[in-house]
Amino acid sequence: MVLESSKWLMFLVCWHFKNVSCNSVAQKIYVELNNTVPCVRLLNATHQIGCQSSISGDTGVIHVLESEADLEWPLSKGPNPPYMVLLESSLFTRSIMMKMKNASSRVAGVVVVLKTSPPEFSPHTTCPNENTGVYTDTYDHNLAHCNTTVWNPQGNGLSYEEFDFPVFSLKEDNETEVIKQCYFDHNRAVNGSGLQYPLCAMQLFSHMYAVTDTATCIRRKNIDFSSSPVIVCDPLGDYNVWASIRPYNNTAFGHKENESVVIAAARLDSRSFFLQDSTGAEGSISGFVTLLAAAQALREVTQEAPPTRNILFAFFQGEVFDYIGSSRMVYDMKNDKFVIDLDNVHSILEIGQVAVRSGANLFLHSDPVSRRNYTVNNEVTNLVNNLQSSTAGLNFSLVEAGFSQPLPPSSLQRFLRARAIPGIVLADHQTAFNNRYYESFYDNAAHLNLTYPSNLSPEEQLEFVTDTAKSLTEVATAVARALYKQAGGNDAQVNNINADPKMVTQMLYGFLVRSNNSWFQAVMAPELKDFLQPNPPQYYVGVARSSHQAKALTSLVQYLLANLTGTATNLTQSQCQKPDELPNESTHMYSYLWVQGMVPPNSTQRESFCVRAAVRLAKAESPAFELEDYTSKEYSTWTESQWKFIKARIFLVASRDLEVLTLGVGVAVLFTSLLVTYFVSTKADVLFSDVREPARAAY
Amino acid sequence: MTAAVFFGCAFIAFGPAFSLFIFTIAKDPLRVIILIAGAFFWLVSLLLSSLVWFIATKATNAQDLTLQKDLLIFGCMFSVILQEVFRFAYYRLLRKANEGLAAISEEDGPPLSVREMAYVSGLGFGIMSGAFSMINTLSDSLGPGTVGLFGDSQYYFITSGVTSIALTLLHTFWGVVFFEGCERKRWWVIAVVLCLHLMVTSLSLLNPFYVGSVPPVYAIMLLMAVWAFFSSGGSLHNITLLWTCRKSNTETSS
Numbered sequence: 001m002v003l004e005s006s007k008w009l010m011f012l013v014c015w016h017f018k019n020v021s022c023n024s025v026a027q028k029i030y031v032e033l034n035n036t037v038p039c040v041r042l043l044n045a046t047h048q049i050g051c052q053s054s055i056s057g058d059t060g061v062i063h064v065l066e067s068e069a070d071l072e073w074p075l076s077k078g079p080n081p082p083y084m085v086l087l088e089s090s091l092f093t094r095s096i097m098m099k100m101k102n103a104s105s106r107v108a109g110v111v112v113v114l115k116t117s118p119p120e121f122s123p124h125t126t127c128p129n130e131n132t133g134v135y136t137d138t139y140d141h142n143l144a145h146c147n148t149t150v151w152n153p154q155g156n157g158l159s160y161e162e163f164d165f166p167v168f169s170l171k172e173d174n175e176t177e178v179i180k181q182c183y184f185d186h187n188r189a190v191n192g193s194g195l196q197y198p199l200c201a202m203q204l205f206s207h208m209y210a211v212t213d214t215a216t217c218i219r220r221k222n223i224d225f226s227s228s229p230v231i232v233c234d235p236l237g238d239y240n241v242w243a244s245i246r247p248y249n250n251t252a253f254g255h256k257e258n259e260s261v262v263i264a265a266a267r268l269d270s271r272s273f274f275l276q277d278s279t280g281a282e283g284s285i286s287g288f289v290t291l292l293a294a295a296q297a298l299r300e301v302t303q304e305a306p307p308t309r310n311i312l313f314a315f316f317q318g319e320v321f322d323y324i325g326s327s328r329m330v331y332d333m334k335n336d337k338f339v340i341d342l343d344n345v346h347s348i349l350e351i352g353q354v355a356v357r358s359g360a361n362l363f364l365h366s367d368p369v370s371r372r373n374y375t376v377n378n379e380v381t382n383l384v385n386n387l388q389s390s391t392a393g394l395n396f397s398l399v400e401a402g403f404s405q406p407l408p409p410s411s412l413q414r415f416l417r418a419r420a421i422p423g424i425v426l427a428d429h430q431t432a433f434n435n436r437y438y439e440s441f442y443d444n445a446a447h448l449n450l451t452y453p454s455n456l457s458p459e460e461q462l463e464f465v466t467d468t469a470k471s472l473t474e475v476a477t478a479v480a481r482a483l484y485k486q487a488g489g490n491d492a493q494v495n496n497i498n499a500d501p502k503m504v505t506q507m508l509y510g511f512l513v514r515s516n517n518s519w520f521q522a523v524m525a526p527e528l529k530d531f532l533q534p535n536p537p538q539y540y541v542g543v544a545r546s547s548h549q550a551k552a553l554t555s556l557v558q559y560l561l562a563n564l565t566g567t568a569t570n571l572t573q574s575q576c577q578k579p580d581e582l583p584n585e586s587t588h589m590y591s592y593l594w595v596q597g598m599v600p601p602n603s604t605q606r607e608s609f610c611v612r613a614a615v616r617l618a619k620a621e622s623p624a625f626e627l628e629d630y631t632s633k634e635y636s637t638w639t640e641s642q643w644k645f646i647k648a649r650i651f652l653v654a655s656r657d658l659e660v661l662t663l664g665v666g667v668a669v670l671f672t673s674l675l676v677t678y679f680v681s682t683k684a685d686v687l688f689s690d691v692r693e694p695a696r697a698a699y
Numbered sequence: 700m701t702a703a704v705f706f707g708c709a710f711i712a713f714g715p716a717f718s719l720f721i722f723t724i725a726k727d728p729l730r731v732i733i734l735i736a737g738a739f740f741w742l743v744s745l746l747l748s749s750l751v752w753f754i755a756t757k758a759t760n761a762q763d764l765t766l767q768k769d770l771l772i773f774g775c776m777f778s779v780i781l782q783e784v785f786r787f788a789y790y791r792l793l794r795k796a797n798e799g800l801a802a803i804s805e806e807d808g809p810p811l812s813v814r815e816m817a818y819v820s821g822l823g824f825g826i827m828s829g830a831f832s833m834i835n836t837l838s839d840s841l842g843p844g845t846v847g848l849f850g851d852s853q854y855y856f857i858t859s860g861v862t863s864i865a866l867t868l869l870h871t872f873w874g875v876v877f878f879e880g881c882e883r884k885r886w887w888v889i890a891v892v893l894c895l896h897l898m899v900t901s902l903s904l905l906n907p908f909y910v911g912s913v914p915p916v917y918a919i920m921l922l923m924a925v926w927a928f929f930s931s932g933g934s935l936h937n938i939t940l941l942w943t944c945r946k947s948n949t950e951t952s953s
Contacts, residue, residue, distance in 0.1 A: 025835060025839040025840075025846070025855075026842075028846045028848070028849060028855070029839060029844040029847075029848065030842075030844055057843075059843045198845055198847050198853050200848075201844070203843060650848070651842075651843070651844025651845070652846075652847040652848050652853070653843060653844060653845060654704075654845040654853055659701055659704050661707075662703060662707035662856065662857055663703040663706055663710075665711060666706060666707035666708060666709065666710030666711045666714065666860070667707075667710055669710060669711045669714045670710040670711075670714035670717070670718070672714075673714045673715040673717075673719075674714075674718040676718075677715070677718040677719055677721075677722045677723070681722045683941055683944075686937060686940055687928075687933050688931055688932040688933050688937070
């Protein structure tokens with residue numbers, strides 16, 4: 001009776017677990033895993049990277065890897081290949097992954113459980129974007145291919161390897177517990193004896209349609225067999241966000257007479273091995289948050305005492321994948337498709353990774369090759385002086401990095417590829433990156449030591465000024481002052497330029513902890529409020545969409561920049577959508593955005609209003625796709641493969657013997673029943689002799 | 700689990716029904732028609748009873764698990780009763796049709812005896828019942844996994860197939876006995892058939908006891924086999940006759 005009641009309990013538990021009545025056999029067999037992040041396939045002009053599963057999924061017996069030596073079991077000793085290897089994040093290293101890649105007939109797939117961060121981990125290459133920067137063999141042989149400085153020495157290049165088995169990642173939650181429980185119940189060898197069937201197995205589906213490289217998959221897209229073409233891959237891209245102190249007419253492209261512009265640049269995107277799990281706290285967020293704070297700091301002073309030159313704030317998307325955004329902007333400038341062109345650019349200041357300091361210094365990197373030119377060198381020295389004098393009264397100082405050292409990977413390199421423009425990249429590292437988790441999923445809020453006291457509610461955490469925010473605010477103040485001086489502003493006004501630490505900490509909270517907070521809700525448009533989630537936004541640039549809507553991160557930065565540099569107007573909502581009808585407003589010069597606004601303390605209705613700002617979106621797709629040159633060495637050719645569905649599930653597998661036994665019994669039953677039936681049917685008249693009696697009686 | 704299990708279970712479940720169909724039904728088109736009509740009648744009865752159960756579940760609280768379980772039991776019992784009602788209805792229909800068929804057939808007398816109709820309609824009910832309960836399981840047996848993650852027995856598929864044989868043959872025997880009882884106006888036979896059907900159904904409600912529910916069902920099936928054999932004109936004498944016939948055949952031929 002105990003057995004029966006426990007079986008009843010199992011039945012009811014099963015019922016409850018599925019919260020629908022347990023009468024489908026599939027529900028008895030499979031447990032679907034919902035919170036998985038797959039590794040997908042990306043292609044460029046020459047390679048395919050990422051992971052691929054077979055079209056009907058890859059099934060393997062689960063094996064939880066305990067150490068690197070334990071790899072022998074799935075790779076050689078284990079009796080039930082193929083295996084699905086479950087790793088903790090500390091074992092997710094290049095040597096283990098390469099060993100599994102070489103024995104891929106015995107490995108059905110890999111599942112990585114993300115736990116505590118290892119001391120350092122970077123799946124990116126050691127020399128990021130080495131072929132599309134400015135340092136080619138023709139530019140300077142000694143500086144090319146990171147011969148002088150290796151920027152990312154911990155890089156193990158895993159993100160750029162190709163695996164022919166699926167690799168998924170799981171967080172440490174209930175689903176992972178179910179998997180581990182299944183493993184411990186069924187897959188552990190007891191007392192050295194062999195494993196008992198049934199064994200716990202997992203199946204991963206992540207079949208990717210595109211193969212070989214971008215040119216092949218685009219060619220396959222263009223073969224038009226029917227009216228609807230089959231698309232197997234999509235180019236990466238999104239939109240760049242740019243804003244200027246003095247607005248430009250958005251319909252007048254090309255060179256502008258007597259316009260001299262200082263460009264302040266930062267990058268928005270980052271990546272990790274599992275693309276949808278990209279964070280990039282130090283890699284990109286530190287840079288663009290500093291630039292946003294600097295833009296806000298400059299707003300008042302540039303209206304009271306405008307500088308001679310214009311300042312253009314540019315936030316580039318897709319920089320991780322061979323500088324998609326900046327190469328597109330340079331291409332547009334060269335081809336008169338942008339409001340200014342390269343002759344109008346006076347100098348460039350780029351904010352790189354600035355949050356992880358080793359000491360009280362930040363470093364100014366410049367390009368030694370262009371500085372061999374006398375004018376360029378003078379301009380750069382001028383910019384360096386402006387920057388160094390801007391740190392007066394702040395808790396850090398700016399030091400020039402070594403003179404013979406090249407620029408770190410930065411958007412400035414793409415500008416230099418077109419023209420020798422004086423420029424500086426501001427970073428917290430002198431030679432190699434201080435970022436031990438460059439382009440990995442550990443580059444998150446914890447990496448920046450973004451800690452909040454535990455008893456705060458989310459709204460209180462939003463307002464709490466962390467130490468990280470304070471140090472970034474100082475950097476933003478220095479950047480804003482330097483930009484003002486560089487643009488020829490009045491020196492007397494410089495000390496009035498200060499970045500707001502509250503704004504910086506709110507931005508850090510929104511971009512690193514949760515984007516669904518009250519401030520972000522207030523600055524966003526009502527129709528885009530679904531972009532705000534309880535998680536940070538996604539930093540992977542993603543696939544370029546044909547609609548004119550930018551992705552969550554880009555839209556958020558666009559609306560924030562509008563809020564920080566624009567002005568609130570009195571226009572109503574319908575006027576905000578058609579401002580050209582009003583005499584003093586023009587959509588050529590400004591963009592008009594209707595935002596939700598704050599909720600006043602005593603009511604529930606938001607006070608929405610119309611923001612007028614000189615903020616624009618510029619398409620950030622690689623020129624290679626415009627020019628249809630899919631094997632281009634000049635521009636980024638990255639595309640992402642398409643897939644039908646991606647899912648994962650666990651179940652038990654039975655032994656081969658039981659399956660063959662079932663088939664044997666079936667065949668035996670079939671033949672036996674055929675024989676018996678034949679026999680009985682031929683002797684039916686003897687066996688069922690009663691049948692004849694009614695017939696005789698009828699006579 | 701895989702193709703091996705799929706084919707194995709399909710052969711187990713449908714092997715006897717298939718062989719019965721080939722050797723006894725397929726040659727005579729009239730029998731085929733009665734078989735398919737019988738299957739249809741069973742399907743209609745199941746449709747109506749599942750409609751009742753569906754309305755009952757939707758009208759009540761879906762979160763109350765004990766109530767849902769009780770509703771399932773009620774639904775099963777109601778379905779059994781409705782199936783027997785439809786069996787009786789089919790009997791009446793066949794009796795009526797038999798007169799019409801006798802009028803148009805070329806031979807003298809009815810083309811099918813009541814016993815043959817009983818057997819064919821019972822087999823029709825059985826095939827459709829077996830298919831209905833087995834097809835869902837078979838389609839899931841094609842995937843790579845097997846039952847057991849939630850503590851069920853790993854012999855689930857074999858047990859399902861074996862139970863399906865029993866169900867098919869039981870329906871056949873019940874059909875024979877039921878029609879015979881209706882012919883001879885022995886109404887207690889109908890009551891006994893109904894009770895046995897309810898008993899078999901409630902054994903399936905004991906799941907997840909899977910392997911343990913098979914022996915009682917097979918015991919009932921053997922009992923019904925014997926009863927149907929005697930009810931359709933067989934006797935021990937005939938069996939001994941069979942043996943001696945064979946013996947005499949072998950004697951004369953040798």
